[in-house]
Amino acid sequence: MIKTLVLRLAIATFLLLLITFVCGYYWLMGSEPELPEAQLFINAQILTMDDENRIVSAIAVRGERIVATGSDEEILALRGPNTVVHNLNGRSLLPGFVDAHGHFPGTGLSAVGIDLSSPPIGAVNNIADIQTLLRSGLANGSDDDWLFGFGYDDSLLAAGRHPSRLDLDAVSTTRPIYVMHSSGHMAVVNSAGLRLAGITTDTADPDGGVIVRDAQTGELTGLLLEHATDLVAPLAMDFSALDFLTMTDAAAAQYLAAGVTTVQSGGVDTRMLKGLYWLSRLQRIPQRVITWPLADANFDEFLSDELNLDDLQSDKFSASALKLIVDGSIQGYTAYLTEPYYQQQADQQDQGYRGFPRYQQAELNEKVTALYCHGLQLALHGNGDAAIDMVIAAVAAAQQTCPREDTRTILVHAQTARPDQLDAMKKLDITPSFFSAHTFFWGDRHRDQFLGPLRGSQISPMADAVARGMRFTVHTDSPVVPMEVNRLLWASVTRQTRSGAVLGPQQGISAMQALRAVTIDAAWQSFKEKDSGSLEVGKIADLVLLDRSPLDGDDSLLNFKVDKVWIGGRCYFQRGADQCTKAE
Structure with missing residues (x-):
């Protein structure tokens, strides 16, 4: 009798746990929109972002992938009985924006x-x-x-x-x-x-x-x-699981509204890494997710493959580069400069203060070489030019020890990179990712307070990178500034500050160059260019529809709105609606 009772209790406990698990699983699961068999997008200005920056009027999508690009007539000829046709009425269709560097789901911090x-x-x-x-x-x-x-x-x-x-x-x-x-x-x-x-x-x-x-x-x-x-x-910041979920939901919605189809979390510990991985697998995050685990957090585990990034890969999730933070921020007076800050802080006793690095050069060399020789991609945060010198020296030492090709080492922010440093970066296959939104949010103070007129005018030297034939990306570092892709692009082109001044106009780039920096070049930065970043046959249909052309001038670039977003052919966002309509 007692054994029977114990058995019944054990079965009841098991069933309760099973029900709890199943309910929890379905509560966490995100909803996945319907995927049409075939879709045609016609009557549009489609910026393909291919090698020739071709602009076409129509594309065809079957399932998740693009199967044809061309004129309206060519694409409409592919129409079948179950094809959904989207007449975009002349609006601009682009590859979904790729966040080159940010801290997803940090934009959701306001929820906690x-x-x-x-x-x-x-x-x-x-x-x-x-x-x-x-x-x-x-x-x-x-x-x-x-x-x-x-x-x-x-x-x-x-x-x-x-x-x-x-x-x-x-x-x-x-x-x-x-x-x-x-x-x-x-x-x-x-x-x-x-x-x-x-x-x-x-x-x-x-x-x-x-x-x-x-x-x-x-x-x-x-x-x-x-x-x-x-x-x-x-x-x-020991947020609960529910807090983390709330943040993630809020951030994903904000990124969708900005047209971002690939989010990036640049500097995550193991707990967040695995949390984002499982939320992605459960489809709770609609976008593709690229993470950069912090190298220091589990340095030995990365080298021993006890923590293997290949185990955290899916069709929508990747842990690509390992991140090392070499210095701080210029506006916080913790970036490491070769020359003193233009104006010292009021309580700063050392009038030659230049900021400070987080590592000594020997320690940085040792860490970079060990990770580099293990075949890992690296993302190194360097704001001040003295920190950038340290990064270049460390990568040069690693390359000498373990020569590699196509490493795509990322220099995160690269804010005060000098021309000689860009030359060295090109030789060492270091890709700068510029925090070009600084020109708007902190440009006036960089010029008048932090760096002075000369150095301030040279921050985020994108035109110098273009002149050297370097690929680069631009980013918002969200939540440091809001995830506003239109303002990021506008700041990269105009370099206008909050006061209305223009900071270093010689470093401005074209709208098309800026758009490449948040699409194909941002995908390339993380070895994703074969599947995303441009609208070409064979690639995944990650698409963003804008209400106007981003090529129609600075005002249009700053003020465009995202009308609709597709990820893998599925529509996840439509402006002003709770869910997407089937066709335009």
Whole structure:
């Protein structure tokens, strides 16, 4: 009798677990739109982004792939009984935009944190605004829960400084608060948060990071730079699975509205890597996903193949390059420059301050060579030209030890790259990915505060790269700035700042060059050009339909809207509608 009861309980428990698993599985599963047998897209300006930048009026798609391109007459001749015909009425159809570098699903942070951005993104103008917004968040959660804010920019605040530990203590002395800078390279923590993290005045600065102290008293200011944020961020940003799912859903929707069919998460730990992988496999993320795992997080496991990137591949997911962060951000005064910052910070005692690297050269050489010799693609973050020198030296050393071809090593941001560095990069097969949106969001301050007129005018030297025949990409580094592909393209072409000035007009590029940098060249950067990035026969039908031509001038480039998005022939987004109509 007892054995029977135990058996029944065991069966009931198993069935309950099975039901829970099945319900959870279907709750996580994303919906996949219908895939028509065949589709024709006609009467359009179709920018193919092929080698010749051909523009055609029609394409044919069967299943997920493009089967023909040409004139309306040629494509309509392929029409069958079950073919869906889209008459695009002269609008522009392009390959879906490929995010060359960002931090998906970071744009969804507003779902779990408090947005502290200044105009034109948000409404924060001073530290009092930050305090007000943080106080509004105290109603949610308990004293044990971290209060998380993001996106503040000290250079845009009226006080011209970072908020301090004491500023955050004025919000709460009991609830831990973590406020992340817009660059993502620094943060401010209140006293309760510092206590939880075990940081005191006696805590030593970590390698490649600074725990900022008051120059007069030696007391902690609450500001943490670069690697010092690693002492607190894992606690403050330990989001739940539900939070992560909420962020991902919000970010995916924002990227679709921007026409992005391939998202990128550049610098993920193992937990996020696997989380994104499974959400992709469950079709919860509509887009294709490219990730760059952080090399330092599991360095030995990558080299031993205990953590093999080939095990995390699918038709819509890849873990391609490993990322190393060599320096910080210029607007945060942590990028590593060869010459001092143009204007030093008010409390900066070293008037020759040039920022600092996260690695010493010997250590960087060792890491890059080990990964390079293991056959892995690398993405190295370098903003300041001194950091770029370090990257070039490390790659040169690795190439000498283990000569390789077609490595497509990525230099992330490459913001202050000099002409001689571009020459060296071309020889070493280093591809720059320019954060060209800087010219709008921080261009005025780069010119007047951070770098000065000469160096400021040379940031993101895209025209110099074009002159050398180099392939390159451009990116938003979202959520550092919003995922607005139209503004990114416009900034790359016009180099107009927020004040309306033009920063280094000689470095502007054409609209077609900018479009290639977010389509075919962005796909090529991650070895995806055989399947995506252009509209050619045999490639996957990742498509974005715009309401106007991006080639019709600067105003059109800035203000175009995304009307519709297809991924693998399936329509996932239609502006102003909950779901796509079958035909235009």
